[in-house]
Amino acid sequence: MRGRVGTGVVALAAAPLLLAGCGDKTQNALAPESHQARDIATLFWWMMAGAWIGLAVVVGLLLLAWKRRNRRGFGRDTEGEKPGERLGWLVVVGAGIVVPIVLLATLFVVSDLFVIKTTQAPAATTTKRTVLVIGHQWWWEVRYPGTPIVTANEIHIPVRTPVRLEVRTDDVIHSFWVPQLNRKIDTLPGQTNAIELYADAAGRYRGQCAEFCGLQHAHMGVYVFADPPAKFSAWLAEQSKPAAAGQNEFLDHCSSCHAIRGTSASGDVGPDLTHLASRTTIGGLTLPNDRDELRAWIRDSQHFKRGNKMPSFAQLPSSQLDAIVAYLEGLK
Numbered sequence: 183m184r185g186r187v188g189t190g191v192v193a194l195a196a197a198p199l200l201l202a203g204c205g206d207k208t209q210n211a212l213a214p215e216s217h218q219a220r221d222i223a224t225l226f227w228w229m230m231a232g233a234w235i236g237l238a239v240v241v242g243l244l245l246l247a248w249k250r251r252n253r254r255g256f257g258r259d260t261e262g263e264k265p266g267e268r269l270g271w272l273v274v275v276g277a278g279i280v281v282p283i284v285l286l287a288t289l290f291v292v293s294d295l296f297v298i299k300t301t302q303a304p305a306a307t308t309t310k311r312t313v314l315v316i317g318h319q320w321w322w323e324v325r326y327p328g329t330p331i332v333t334a335n336e337i338h339i340p341v342r343t344p345v346r347l348e349v350r351t352d353d354v355i356h357s358f359w360v361p362q363l364n365r366k367i368d369t370l371p372g373q374t375n376a377i378e379l380y381a382d383a384a385g386r387y388r389g390q391c392a393e394f395c396g397l398q399h400a401h402m403g404v405y406v407f408a409d410p411p412a413k414f415s416a417w418l419a420e421q422s423k424p425a426a427a428g429q430n431e432f433l434d435h436c437s438s439c440h441a442i443r444g445t446s447a448s449g450d451v452g453p454d455l456t457h458l459a460s461r462t463t464i465g466g467l468t469l470p471n472d473r474d475e476l477r478a479w480i481r482d483s484q485h486f487k488r489g490n491k492m493p494s495f496a497q498l499p500s501s502q503l504d505a506i507v508a509y510l511e512g513l514k
């Protein structure tokens with residue numbers, strides 16, 4: 183008993199620390215950074231308030247009934263219609279049938295007017311740019327139609343600009359979700375779905391695949407970087423360039439699965455690596471993108487993300503592995 187109380191005290195004491203993690207607003211649906219996400223959060227708070235009021239009324243009625251029953255005495259015979267019985271039926275029909283129907287109908291109309299309307303697929307004329315995202319087990323391919331740009335897991339958009347986000351899938355159903363910016367959008371085989379991506383403030387927004395899609399569903403993260411216009415233009419220009427001169431080790435071992443524009447590597451099993459070094463993470467946000475992590479990932483990515491399509495390169499001599507890492511690190 184004493185131990186349990188101790189554990190409880192520790193858990194309570196640790197709660198602020200755990201909640202401090204929530205202070206980083208990233209991937210928090212209740213810290214909206216766009217008008218769509220704000221509408222969703224507002225609807226949530228209204229529903230939450232309504233639910234608490236409903237709960238208070240039900241608990242209040244229960245307590246009232248309990249008190250009256252105690253006053254009358256438990257188990258006393260109650261034959262024939264009592265004066266309060268008519269009122270009881272009115273309460274049952276009113277609070278049990280009429281009130282819920284009115285409340286649910288109101289909620290439906292309100293959510294349709296405000297939330298569904300603002301979060302539906304944008305008309306092509308209202309957005310400035312289209313980004314195409316293709317779900318794979320378990321990473322996101324990102325393309326910018328009209329440019330040669332192909333990247334993975336990290337999307338750049340201009341801040342305070344409506345962007346049309348089109349999603350497809352290469353295999354199973356995934357769901358693209360960046361909670362601070364908009365609702366979820368499913369990627370369905372044979373279909374293209376769209377929502378608008380808009381960010382009020384520059385910064386990095388974390389997102390996550392929100393539909394269970396296999397073993398590494400949890401390691402299918404995505405970042406949206408909302409850049410000031412000048413920074414975004416510079417990023418586009420940089421990403422449009424082909425990669426720096428090729429490296430033989432990479433072409434020998436990696437080019438059947440990965441593409442690098444400007445070289446003969448054109449595989450499409452794994453992510454395009456043309457500007458890999460400009461990304462902050464690897465493996466669908468599984469690891470930070472630095473020299474040691476990249477080396478460890480190439481050597482044995484199954485250790486970090488079991489079941490992904492990349493084979494082990496543990497047998498590769500160290501010198502060749504280093505050459506590949508050095509080459510990739512140069513792909514800014």
Ligand code: CUA
Nearest residue numbers: 356391395399
């Ligand atoms: Cu992709 Cu879950």
